[in-house]
Amino acid sequence: DAGITQSPRHKVTETGTPVTLRCHQTENHRYMYWYRQDPGHGLRLIHYSYGVKDTDKGEVSDGYSVSRSKTEDFLLTLESATSSQTSVYFCATSTSDREDGYTFGSGTRLTVV
């Protein structure tokens, strides 16, 4: 997990509140990704970024937005948290669009009550 820091590590929030998760990398990787991990569903891509201010939607993007104003930071915002967004969120980075493995952060466990 060296080089990727996710914050916070744990968060409990109330339904309807906005939540922002932060991913900070020191790897200088161009590509960054947000995944959620749920039992029975594996890892699913929420959003990804292929450069500063360049982002696109993944498989499960509804209810989420992202921003990347600097190479090292990728923010995931839950606009109005719902219980279905209770999950473990992982940030990942890669140097290449397809020829490289990912480096993952340690995850953020989010509980929406």
Add this chain to the structure above:
Amino acid sequence: SQQGEEDPQALSIQEGENATMNCSYKTSINNLQWYRQNSGRGLVHLILIRSNEREKHSGRLRVTLDTSKKSSSLLITASRAADTASYFCATVPLWGSARQLTFGSGTQLTVLP
């Protein structure tokens, strides 16, 4: 959607034994990757094998790829208690990119001391 499916879902072996996990996928791929996830941690990239490769080694890990059967196997030799983790395969589609990296649901490996 899950492209890769690991088999078995759970595997328990004694320390020193070999562990074999299998992954099957549905569509043509550019590459296939294996990851390890320790409990409560992020995923760690283990090995990437390209579609034109049949076998790859890294330390105690051996990965094979059979594109005609759309399957891959991960062999861990001389297992250790520290190998206890979940193991995931992930595929990049032939004409796709890393944002389309799709993870399977994983094999939970337990190595008993």
